[in-house]
Amino acid sequence: RVKFSYKSLFKPLFCGFDASNKHFTVQNVKQYVYIPTPRTWTSAQSYCREHYTDLAKIENEAEKYAAENITQADVETWIGLYRVPWTWSDKNPSLFRHWHPTSLNNNGGNQHCAVADSSNQWGDEKCDSKKVFICHQGDCYITNIMHSDKILFLL
Numbered sequence: 001r002v003k004f005s006y007k008s009l010f011k012p013l014f015c016g017f018d019a020s021n022k023h024f025t026v027q028n029v030k031q032y033v034y035i036p037t038p039r040t041w042t043s044a045q046s047y048c049r050e051h052y053t054d055l056a057k058i059e060n061e062a063e064k065y066a067a068e069n070i071t072q073a074d075v076e077t078w079i080g081l082y083r084v085p086w087t088w089s090d091k092n093p094s095l096f097r098h099w100h101p102t103s104l105n106n107n108g109g110n111q112h113c114a115v116a117d118s119s120n121q122w123g124d125e126k127c128d129s130k131k132v133f134i135c136h137q138g139d140c141y142i143t144n145i146m147h148s149d150k151i152l153f154l155l
């Protein structure tokens with residue numbers, strides 16, 4: 001059994017999917033970090049990429065709860081989702097969403113970045129508003145490749 005990581009090669013393909021199979025294992029080692037200093041969405045993205053991995057990518061219910069646990073109530077918090085169309089900061093194709101039915105309203109026609117609101121549902125806001133934010137560090141990685149010769153066919 002060969003054991004190694006193809007982090008940079010496979011990350012864009014497999015994050016957000018349960019892609020584990022007999023050829024390899026996908027392991028999610030994502031952790032969230034709350035940054036209490038308000039920034040614009042783009043500035044928050046730069047900060048997260050410099051100090052962590054990226055502005056928070058939230059791909060399932062368990063990750064949503066993990067992110068909620070470190071945010072403050074009643075403070076809108078940038079997450080790593082922007083549009084058009086809605087896309088994660090790192091271009092990951094995860095389709096997990098948790099929109100608030102009325103906060104997602106593109107009020108004024110210029111709300112193109114996503115916040116987690118006080119009820120931990122998501123809405124859109126103007127990207128140049130300054131808000132606290134969540135970064136993530138780590139991500140989904142392929143950790144065990146059992147048949148390294150066959151993995152090439154999956155690309």
Ligand SMILES: [Ca+2]
Nearest residue numbers: 103105106124
């Ligand atoms: Ca809105």
